[in-house]
Amino acid sequence: MTMNSDPTAFALRRSVLSLPASNERAIAKLGSLAMDAVILDLEDAVAEEMKAAARDNIRKFMAAGLAGGREIIIRINDAASPHYQDDLALVLETQPNAVLLPKVRTSDDVLDLSLFLSENDAPDMLRIWAMMETPLAILNAGSIAETGRTRGGRLDCLVVGLNDLRKDTGVMPDPARTYLVPWLMQVVLAGRGFGLSVIDSVSNDFRDLAPFEAECAQGRAMGFDGKMLIHPAQIDAANRHFQPSESEIADARAIIDAFSAAGAASLNALSVGGRMVERLHFQQALALIAKVDIIRARSA
Incomplete structure (x- = not known):
């Protein structure tokens, strides 16, 4: 990066x-x-x-x-x-x-x-x-x-x-x-x-x-x-x-959905799938999905 x-x-x-x-x-x-x-x-x-x-x-x-x-x-x-x-x-x-x-x-x-x-x-x-x-x-x-x-x-x-x-x-x-x-x-x-x-x-x-x-x-x-x-x-x-696995992609999407939900905008940490994640994980998830989008566009 x-x-x-x-x-x-x-x-x-x-x-x-x-x-x-x-x-x-x-x-x-x-x-x-x-x-x-x-x-x-x-x-x-x-x-x-x-x-x-x-x-x-x-x-x-x-x-x-x-x-x-x-x-x-x-x-x-x-x-x-x-x-x-x-x-x-x-x-x-x-x-x-x-x-x-x-x-x-x-x-x-x-x-x-x-x-x-x-x-x-x-x-x-x-x-x-x-x-x-x-x-x-x-x-x-x-x-x-x-x-x-x-x-x-x-x-x-x-x-x-x-x-x-x-x-x-x-x-x-x-x-x-x-x-x-x-x-x-x-x-x-x-x-x-x-x-x-x-x-x-x-x-x-x-x-x-x-x-x-x-x-x-x-x-x-x-x-x-x-x-x-x-x-x-x-x-x-x-x-x-060196590309994200399917499990990493699924995890990233779950984190993005959680932080994008109503009422989450003011939260810096919340529970996703039984574990506590922070807003820094949200930023990492956005980067990972952006990488996946580039890979898939290149392969299309």
Whole structure:
């Protein structure tokens, strides 16, 4: 959920598919896929000699208007890269929904990019997503997330990158992500503290969907909005796990009916189905039903 005074205003981000922008054939198929958002990657997934061609592929895709109403995010190379300025020029030219900044370490990384976009007259709707994939990013999660509330702040979403975190910390791969859970929850807490979306990390083996399903269930239980994906085969499972269940929908409708009943306008708490619920649960129920409406409209 993005920061907004309206509790029902948010972007649907159950499935965020990341594709190398150098893969022109894969990009051409995006219109037929059911993910909620697409990351066109110019960074790690693209070889040095393919960076320029990848930028050209993004230009063609954006000019063709094939997004189909989905969010389009461009992952640029980090500020230390020789490709950084060319990537930023592409962002200004094509104006995606967001730019994904890799290798974030401190709030200054996000603020510097936000300032650059504003100084170059990028529209306010062009947002920033931050890759939380360095040890310093986890240590500074709160201050990084807070940049979304600074004047002109564009930060809208935190995306966990566990591959880099494992590499930098030496944490061994583990299907249960046992030693990574505290870091994952740190990102969720920081994002929720400042009204940002939070996206769980990729699962590398797209051929074995059982571990992926388990990660999706774990991520949903932790409070993530969705999952970053590396293959279309993962889309359906992510959409299913990160959307409300039928029981959650029924519960939300009961809460909305209770608070909408005659005489309930002045009440901050009341009994629904034998349990006490507060007005904050009413706000959560409104947001959940708004999410369901978006999902059903997209599926129609």
